[in-house]
Structures are given as C-alpha cells and as structure tokens.
Amino acid sequence: MSLKDIQQQPGVAAQPPAETAGFVFNHTMLRVKDIVKSLDFYTRVLGFRLLDQRDFPEAQFSLYFLALLPAGTQVPTDDAERRVWMAGIPGVLELTHNHGTETQEGPVYHDGNSDPRGFGHICVSVPDIHAACARFDALEVPYQKRLEDGRMKHLAFIKDPDGYWVEIISNTPLAG
C-alpha cells in the first residue's frame, strides 16, 4: 500500500500535531522471572547493553534498562546525564524483576499469545538473518518459528527465557 494511501486511512491524523514535537517512543517494559537469565539472553545472545538499574528494596523489585546501540555509541558515564540521554532515545527495553520470582517453579509470566491475549512480541532486526539464525541454533536458543517453518520464510521467532516471543527480521534487502 502506498505511503499516500496509508496516510489516508480512517483515524490517521493528517500531520503529527506540533505539540508532539520531540516525543520519543522510548521503551517497552516486560516482567521477567530470573533477571540473570534475562540479562544473559539480551546481552550475550542479542547484543543489548545494560544502561541503567534501579532498585526498590522496600517494594521488592528492580528495573533494568537495556538498548541495542549502534557501534561507536558513547554512553554517558555520568549517572544523571545518562538517564536524560537514555530517556531521549528510542528502542530501550525495560525489564522488571520482582524479587524472588526466580525461585518459583515453572513459568511466572504470560507471553500474551494465548488467552487472555494482548501484547504479542518484540522484534529485533538483523543485517544477515541466515547468519543470525545459524548462530541462534549454535547457542541453542529456543524457537517459536524457525525461518524455514510455515509460509513466511523471511522471518523467525525465538523465545526469551520467559517465553516472550522475539521476532527476527532482516534490515537489509533480501535476495529474491
């Protein structure tokens, strides 16, 4: 569908309102059972960097903020400066760890893809989807849908340690 047709869908504002200048879709928050497993998955498997951690000991939870940063990004080391910087970039992932959930048996959180449904997935795009999936295989990452499964051969879904779906797509033109 052409960009012009898309912009004329019912409900779509003709222009972003001037009052929304500087608005940034900053982050998505997911609750996780075992923060060590989640940090390992998001940093080692997917290449996210941990940018901030906030502990709320009385309320027994901690927040972790991660992002996939372009090579060469300079992360401010000053804490106050880093927080303002981090609030201004898109593509941050916030993980909430309610202390103690890691000792519970079995899954603690709901992935949103069975009833009651809602949230569906997050998506990481990659320059070489075949190399990325071969590496996920080597790392024994579980899949919801392999590249070769089903009719959509150009995308995969892997699962994070809580079972949340992470779609993998290409961010470069795919060969015919």
Place this chain on the structure above:
Amino acid sequence: MSLKDIQQQPGVAAQPPAETAGFVFNHTMLRVKDIVKSLDFYTRVLGFRLLDQRDFPEAQFSLYFLALLPAGTQVPTDDAERRVWMAGIPGVLELTHNHGTETQEGPVYHDGNSDPRGFGHICVSVPDIHAACARFDALEVPYQKRLEDGRMKHLAFIKDPDGYWVEIISNTPLAG
C-alpha cells in the same frame, strides 16, 4: 548505580558480541480491538506516523506499523525501500487488528497488568511533561496515574483505547 557497576551485574556480557553488530530493537507488537480508534490515539494524541499497512484478508487480520519520527525525517515513498528503511530503525510500534473485534462488546485484549501478568507498558518520553499532560487533560485522555498521584511525581501513565498503559516521562532535565 554507576555504569561500571551496572556492566558487572551477573549475567551481563562484558561486550556485545561482534556477531550482533547491526542488530536493531525494531518494534513492539500489540493487538488492538478497534484500529480506527488506535490509529487516532497514536497519531493525533501521541504524534506517531503510520508508515506501513499489511492486509491478510484470508487470515482476517491487518498489521499497522507506526513510529514517532524526529522532525524533518524523510520517509521513503518507494514501498520496498520504505520497508527496508523501517526495519532498520528502532522505536516502531506494530498494531495487529484481527478483523471484526471492533464489533465485540467490551474489552477484547488484556493489558498485562493484572493476572496473568507479563508485558507491562510502553513509554513515550516528552520534552515538557507538564505541557504534555495538560494537553492530554484537554484531549480527555484517560489516565492510569496522573503526574500528581503517588510518590513518583515525575511520570504519568495514560491509557490507549485498549487500556494498554503508556508511560509518559521527560526526556529533558527536570527542574529540581
């Protein structure tokens, strides 16, 4: 917590693996009941632009991709070029509309914040949080938490048409 201490948390990879170069946290997907209401909310209230729509008539669903773009961003008008470009940017919101849900009575989707919990919220950061919230008031946007509620006076949560929580934070330094 200092950046150095943060990077030494258990589970955190010392460096992003070289194989993850070029990975982008591209999007988050939410299912929505009434796409016209959701497009109106995300484009008119929050300033997102609709960038792509994909219809799957046999499977009775459509996908809508939106982003909050910095002023002056040139969106490619060529469809193939736009899709590759869109896959390479962070901060895209994908809305899934299962056709016909808009005619159902009452809420169709689960916001993730009551049992079974999982996904928590998305977050939009803004340059002037007081002006942004005054505007949401004027637009009669429902709140989960107003700026002045509770102990966290520097953030708010509004609700989208499905009841998903949208956190509002500042992306500029707040006055003392």
